[in-house]
Amino acid sequence: MAKDIFRCGFGRICRHLSANLNTERQCGRRFYAASRLQEFGKCEETRSPDIPYDPGQLFLHKSFFYRGIILFSWNSQVIEHTGISADKKQDNVRFRKYRNIKSHITDSKEVKRVYQQYYMVLSDQRDSPYKRNKMEAMQFYRFPNRDNAAAVICASSNTDIINHDDIIPYSSTEELPIANEAFRSYFDYNKDKVPACRVKPELNMTIQTQFPWSDMDNVVYRETTKNIQVTGIPFYLGSHQTEKTSKTYTWMYCIRIENLGMDILQLRKREWLLYCKITSQIDSEHGPLVTGEEPIFSPDMRFYQYVSLVSLNSPRGSMWGCYTMTRPDGTEVMIRIPRMELKCDDAEKVL
Template sequence: MELMVGLTKCLKKNLFDVSIRICMVQTMHYTRLAEVGKLETPKIQGKYDTGQLFLHRVFGYRGVVLFPWLARVYDRDIPNKRASQDDANFNHVGKEVKGRTHTFYQVLIDSRDCPYIRAQTEAVTFLGNQDSSRSLYAIPGLDYVAHEDILPYTTTEKQPLQHELFDKFLMYYPDKDPPFGPQETLRAWQKKNHPWLELSDVHKETTENVRVTVIPFYMGCRESQATSVFWWRYCIRLENLGDLTVQLRERHWRIFSLSGTLETVRGRGVVGQEPVLSSSLPAFQYSSHVSLQAPSGHMWGTFRMEREDGYTFDCRIPPFSLESKSEDPGSTTGVI
């Protein structure tokens, strides 16, 4: 089945959106369809190999798998025996949630699709190498994708993806399936940056048909003469599972540090935007950062959402831990 022709009914709309984005990258003056490959059946069991080309099920971009991560997913929507005992607690901070192992993938995003993605494409950041530096360095076009969001496809092109790291990390092997395999550069980069790239915990919760997914990452510690500052980044995805359009209006965070402090943060929107989640564009993803003067802490909060019929509600952000890791003093981060 050709990639631009069709899919099953549940995927037709997503596929159509992808094809339009691809065509708009090629020309802003007119629209034309161009075949980029042929879809394969998504894997129900097993993992995708390094070099697997795919379309993102939600955001529609073209990408390639670099390597997998095994993460613990804490889904607060899944009932458990103690859930009913904690329903009175609005933020569900004390609710016991059992983690389930799930596969995610480190991927590269095709740079031609980046302008049309409702997600930050420079979300994976690293601290500067100097101990006193607070500078953040981003690797453009790097993302984390859940197994169920991978729509695999094949192509006969030797250069199917445009990304500055594609040739550095992958090599073409015409007799392999997929025909792209890892170079030693990729293995070395993965090993060196493993502590800062590692995806270990994922947290999910749904309120009024709006699902919030949070993935925290430890970035490292920066020390001065007086204090030690620990840094984390966190990736948040909002997805509208209902039929009515909703818009994010405000954010409200509670940040607890092991040092004993509790900080409250309120503000309009997120990362300078008040994203609209509609049936045609149901998802939005962004990343931000937090620092503590303690090696661990917790975060939780709410997003104030406004529905198209005027109804407003607080969408819960699932509580998540901020945990530090031991560091190699001689290591550098983010360098290719």
């Protein structure tokens, strides 16, 4: 089984070719292997958070260890909920109040607001089997033509949403740096030129048609409970209406779960609460799994990420919830999902 590894200390990024992984050992974020390595790139200097990377930048994902290329970026406001008590009794009181919308309107002193650069990227399909982020079903609305208002949900394979800190930039030494069906459609590549990847006009056309939220003010929501950090990013996709149904507004949301501590936890259940501003009702949605899986979080496997869809009959609303995780001894831990605002700037806009 192939696995991507890198040697930051030597400035080279290498691919592990051996099927025997028993000789591999990990030391911090540097990986070494006793078996054969094949170089596929050289590390470049990372940029400060206030200098975004350009479209066409090749990178290695710092957390999920896959190769990718940047499509476009945007600057997001990150709202981080702080001051959550670690006391079990107080936590139980908080969770019993879940169904009250006011219980998730926190005091301004408990909210930290910063800005962070985020990116839409293409990932290398060769690395898909080893990723812990279920992003292959990146969904969006597409309308075939102006006369046909029926929305079609499409999927863009091997795409991902990452933040600035996830990126380890590199230059490739391969003839084809990214194995992705869309790579040649969006970029001209010549490893002997600088920059090696040049954006084609087709990329800008695709962004306008397939990523309608790319020019919107997207907000990132983050909350930490028991050293488990949950980050949520909602994206407004569009609205549609048929003769038999009322108008429906749809958002895609990306969830990233990270273990900041040393505990071993497994995700068992989820509960979402959806608030519709028009009806002032709160609907619940329960499920035993996340994308059909029960991911385990440990010091060696800290991250998990996925995307999904949510629809409301209102251009304004919100969603929040909790994950139920279990420790190896069977004890349950409730992990809060931050309250995310669902809104669109133009309620009448049909993409």
